[in-house]
Amino acid sequence: xxNDHSKNGRLIAVxxxxxxxLTYPILTLFDHSILLFGIPLLFLYLFSVWVGLIGLIGLIxRGALRNRPAGTGGKGR
Numbered sequence: 578x579x580n581d582h583s584k585n586g587r588l589i590a591v592x593x594x595x596x597x598x599l600t601y602p603i604l605t606l607f608d609h610s611i612l613l614f615g616i617p618l619l620f621l622y623l624f625s626v627w628v629g630l631i632g633l634i635g636l637i638x639r640g641a642l643r644n645r646p647a648g649t650g651g652k653g654r
Contacts, residue, residue, distance in 0.1 A: 587637045
């Protein structure tokens with residue numbers, strides 16, 4: 578049970594990290610007419626944050642499907 582609580586806490590922390598990284602003051606740091614690899618800096622930042630958050634969520638929840646008891650989901654009958 579404590580594993581679920583720590584996992585939930587980590588997911589909440591990732592949520593707040595995402596909110597922090599995607600707020601107006603932080604976004605203005607990357608809102609310049611600079612191109613990296615032909616991509617505007619703001620778009621590159623947004624995509625990187627998005628991929629990073631998905632990666633963190635994946636790391637936190639990677640064992641959720643393996644540790645689930647049999648018969649609690651999966652393919653249809």
